[in-house]
Amino acid sequence: MMSSVPPSDQNNNKKMKPEQFRDIFRTMNDLIHEKPVKGFLQSIDEFFSNPFPSGAFPVQVRENEDNYIIAAELPGIKKEQIRLNILPNQLTISIENNESETKEDSNNHIFQKRVSQQRLSRTISLPVMINEKMVKASYRDGLLTITIPLVRGTTINIED
Template sequence: MSSMPPSGQNNNNKEKPENFRDLLRTMNDFIHEKPVKGFLKSIDEFFNSPFPAGAFPVQVRETADEYIISAELPGVKKEQIQLNILPNQVNISIENQEIETKEDLNNHLFQKRVSQQRLSRTIPLPIVINEKMVKASYRDGLLNIRIPIIRGKTINIED
């Protein structure tokens, strides 16, 4: 008996690396195709977003004289923030619009991409809010809203 493999098995060894190369080439083409490439790009945009899952952290504290609402908004400009005061709610909205254009060597526009993101949080409070007395400040990515607690007149009950 010979220790040499039959001649048919030598051909299978040559086919395996080529099959593997074909598989890798097919996987590479699949990843760079439009549907998958777009999906992977959307995942990248999701993780690059400063507010994952469409929310931003908000903290509400109560003191003897006021409610203090603090919202962490890193990377947001003051012009992007809008506050709306309702009778017993505060709504914080952030709107971000980005326009990306690509031009060729002759400065002809060949691609334009507009993305718009709007985030909003509504904070209910157990008091009626006087919007004229609300104060808001924004510094270093931290929005602070101060809402004074208005106490009614106390009436003594007679015997």
């Protein structure tokens, strides 16, 4: 079926005028240079500069005859930022990273201040009770190593 409107009139209604394009580009340019987008772009930069971009850090648990050995890779983290918390059969490794950056002009007037706080934690469940008095931890060259001795129960002989 053919429309009663001539084809040239249909096309004229859909064409955009150059002024409309100019307004769209001006709006897009304003949006890119406004704070929300700049903040978003800055967060992307921070995401790629973060040592733990996925929000977690790698942890490996091994077992030998006498111990559980937990190793966590924490590059760029200082020992003071690490906290270990022990529950009956769980170990939680927490990291807190607080950064503050202030930019001043030549008259010592602050024109930009940025504060960021990052908290990450991993909880490892073990199939045994943990005796916190026997747990040992060391941190060297970005590698946290935690040694948890296996606590063996008493073996009971069954009589006939």
